[in-house]
Amino acid sequence: MDLNAIRQKLQSMQNQGNGQANNNNRPNYFWKPSEGNSKVRILPSAFNAASPFSEMKMYYGIGSKMMVSPLNWGEKDPIAEFVKQLRQSNNSEHWRLAKTLDPKVRIYAPVIVRGEENEGVKLWGFGKMVYESLLQLILDEEVGDYTDAYNGRDIKINVVRDPAGGYPKTTVQPSMNQSPVHEDAKLAEEFLRTQPNPLEVFKPLPFDTMKLNLQNYINPDGGDTEVDTVATPSNVTTTAQPSAFPPPPPASNHSEPPAAKKSKADMFDDLFEEEPGNKKEESPF
Secondary structure (H helix, E strand, C coil), rough: CCHHHHHHHHHHHHHCCCCCCCCCCCCEEEEEEEEEEEEECCCCCCCCCCCEEEEEEEEEECCCCCEEEEHHCCCCCCHHHHHHHHHCCCHHHHHHHHHHHCCEEEEEEEEEEECCCCCCCCEECCHHHHHHHHHHHHCCCCCEEEEEECCCCEEEEEEEEECCCCCCCEEEECCCCCCCCCHHHHHHHHHHHCCCCHHHHHCCCCHHHHHHHHHHHHHCCCCCEEEEEHHHHHHHCCCCCCCCCCCCCCCCCCCCCCCCCHHHHHHHHHCCCCCCCCCCCCCCC
């Protein structure tokens, strides 16, 4: 019986359940710790000498799948632009929507999973709490740079499932003993040189696709609900709520013509209308 083949098959099935599996033509670059104990070696990044950690801005729940912000590549992000517009308003609902639409930061580090060195370097993704713990360990004088290729330390990971059904609790701690990345110097060198780059593994969606996903999120029914065009970003909400901001000053004696009405779809298009003479940039991905 080929235990390695069985282990790879099981990992593939688990990754599919975790939404991390790629299609058959794309390697699986990611690793996720299972419930219980595991051990990894976080490697120095082959792409960033300053830090092994890559912070990636992600959007969850806006489209049918997770979206990666083009800001990670220094490109225009329609969602970020819309959030900026919302925060220029004095409407509390707009600020709440802006907070909902803000990207979440996911951190990725290149790791060798102990016991699975034959799988090569993987990307371990984690959130803010684990990230803070890992940074604190580096600053601990008794631990130091655990990514050092020759005198670093493995990281022990413990994952405990939440009985209430919430997110599992993940804790990290360094191994007591210092060690090299691998006893085989050539293999260790390969690990340090051959790593998946998060900026190449992830691909941003085209600008118009992200804009459409945002539009569908804001107006899921796709109806032509009439809204005022005054203060454009403020008109994305469908239900009026008490504002946390002071009411506007009373109207002057000079009557103004009533604000024009238009659909949310038209309002959204106006918000992202290109300036004359500007050509839309195509995404390189």
